[in-house]
Amino acid sequence: MNHGGNGGNEQTLALGDGEYITSMEAHWDKKDGxxxxxxxxxxxxxxxxxxxxxxxDNKGNGTYGATIRNWVGPTIGVSSDTACYRKTVAFDSNNICPLGYGKDDDDCITQCPMAYPVRCALECIPQNDDCALAVLSKIGSVVVVALNAATGGVFGEILAAYKTAKWAITCAANIISVIRSLIFYLRYQQTTAPQGDTEQLLTVAYQADVVLIDLPVAVCVCLGLPVPKGAQFADAVLTIVEGIVKQAITNGDMIISTGANVLNLLTGSGTLNSSTTTVDELQGIIDKNSTCGWALKSLTDHVIFAVNDVRNKTPNAAANDVRVTVYKSPIVLNDIPTVTNNCMGELLATKTRTAAFETRDMLRKTFGVIIDQLIETGTTDMGKDVANDEYMLKVANMGLVVLSTIDPTGIAYMGSQFVQPICGPTAYLGEIDDGTLYDALGLKTVDEAFEGSYGSWTKSGDGVVHLIFESVDTEDVTVVIHSGGDDYAEVDVGAGDVVTWDATIPELQDKNMYLDRWRPGLFGLPGSGGGSLLLWIPRSSEGGHITMHVRINVS
Structure with missing residues (x-):
């Protein structure tokens, strides 16, 4: 549609930092046919x-908010320490490093993350710091001890928290969340490919993960039964699952519309054998309609099954082979970023924007620790044997149920106790939605050298990173471009000149880009002080495009 005519007064609204359009209303009518x-x-x-x-009188509106944009945000580049040791792992059997690691002689070493983007030998240091001191080479034992402290005990901490939760409420909360997910899935199937009777819908339902994994695990937790490593669920569990699925197909939302209905369902199916759960408590869960906690718990179940699946399909694989496979799997590239970002809706309702991003970042780091521990501890015989059945059973049986009932703030605090300053790669960001470089890719400048730089990211594009260096300096400078902590390119920019530089996104993706510059200083000697610029370069299945205006100032 075109605008109705000329005239009117021009109006401007300048958006503040982090402010964005949430709704639009449009009115239309006929003019000249x-x-x-x-x-x-x-x-x-x-x-x-x-x-x-x-x-x-003819109007319509669109509201943004049901889907939270997946942006890097302002907090992922904030360091919590003066430096971090770079984590190292071995190559896989094909001499390939996992995603987020680069080759370093005879092993793979972490590419410096957003919080510590400057490479300094075996360490990474915060933005704008100078690597002036040599790093001691004998830090192997320190790294091993710190890494053990970082990963060991994650399950113990969560299990201890779970023991303090009320079992019946935990059981009910999980079953309610699974049923909500199942009903949503069935409605989608009915609207996209209409099905007839109950048996036909059952056939469709039993092809979904919510029935194959989520519901059986929830039932096992409620009954206090072990969750089998190979998803070989007991007949009693499958009978209850089938009963709940049939109820969901027959009665839909009605079965979880009230606390009384939920209690009847759980006690009638044999899922909940305790009568201590009151209707009021269940009604509170229903009224809250919180999904973040359960989604995190469900995601953890899927992570456990995914790692097990890799091991079962390659029983003789070393841990390093499993790591490379898992790191490039859909659950790492897509599922973890999506689920954790979907929690932003609930986080933003109770927190400041910065605190919400901090919590989301911590959740992602927590999943990284969980995955690494599953990969490492689930191997024996120098990594050549299959997963240790007893350990994997222990992990699967627990199912990290506590994640479904703990507020994300609590999860983040618990995570902070064991996510230590060992440089793991910046991971689990997923594909980034369109936005300014500040919001979408975490653009940050320190000091004056690049102050005033700006640009945009689009998820769909030609796969090009296009930098426009715009100098207002009185001296010629050399801008050094670093990628993942390594030197990548140098660009000479004359005083007052405009210079362009291009690269492809696949060359730079899944790593931070860090700019500093050499400029004549005292007595004409060049120095790299004066400021720096940092942002994330994401991957994109649609090509992606970055345009950044890099301002070069006197400093």
Whole structure:
């Protein structure tokens, strides 16, 4: 549709840091036989509005907020220490490093993460720091001890927290969340490929992970039964699962619409054998309608099954082979980023924007620790044997049920106790949605050298990183481009000149880009002080495109 005509007053609304459009309202009507727009209004996340035109009776609006944009955010590049040791792992059998690691002589070493983007031998240091001191070479034992402290005990901490939770409420909360997910899935199937009777819908339902994994695990937890490593569930469990699925198909939302209905379902199916759970407590769970905790718990179950699946398909694989496979699997590249980002809706309702991003980042780090521990501890005989059945059973049986009932703030605090400053790669960010470089890719400048730089990221594009260096300096400078902590390119920019530089996203993706520059200083000697610029270069299945205006100032 076109605008209805000329005239009116021009209005401008400058968006603040982190402010974005949340809704748009448009009015239209006929003019000269054509449908045209007469009025538009925009509302931002800060509650500011801007509008123009003449309202009509025909109107519509679109609201942003049901889906939270997956952006890097402002907190992932914040360091918590003065440095971190770079984690090392071995090559796989094909001499390939896992995602987020680079080759370093005879092993793989972490590419410096966003929080510590400057490479300094076996360490990474924060943005704008200078690697002036040599790093001691004998740090192997320190790294091993610190890594053990970082990973060992994650399950123990969560299990201890679970023992303090009320079992019946935990059971009910998990079953309710699974049923909600199942009903959503069945509705989707009915609207996209309509099915007839119960048996046909059962056939469809039994092809979904929610029935194959989530519901059986939830039932096992409720009954206090062990979760089998190979998903060989007991007949009693499968009978209960089938009963719940049939109830979901027959009665839909009604079975979880009230606390009384939930209690009847759980006690009638044999899932909940305790009568101590009150209707009021169950009603509270239903009214809250919180899904983040259960989604995290469900994701953890899927992570456990995914690692087991890799091991079962390659029983003689070394841990390093499993790591490379798991790191490039859909659960790492897509599922963990998506589930943790979906929690932002609940986090933003109770936290500041910065605190919400901090919690999301910590959740992602926590999953990284869990995956690494599953890979490492699930191997014996120098990594040449299959997963240790007893250990994997212990992990699967627990199912990290506590994640379904602990507030994300609590999860983040618990995670902070064991996610230590050992440099693991910046991971689990997933594909980044469109936005400014500041919001979408975490662009950050320190000091004056690159102050005022800006640009945009689009998920769909030509796969090009396009930098435009715009100098207002009085001296010629050399800008050094680092990727993942390693030197990548140098660009000479004359005083007052505009210079462009291009690279492809596949060359730089899944790593941070860090800029500093050499400039003549005291007595004409060049130095790299004065400031730096940092941002994340994401992957994109749609090509992606970055345009960044890099301002070069006097400093």
């Amino acid at each position: 054509h449908t045209r727009v007469f009025f538009v209004s925009f509302t931002t996340s800060a509650g500011n509005t801007i509008s123009g035109g003449t309202p009509t």
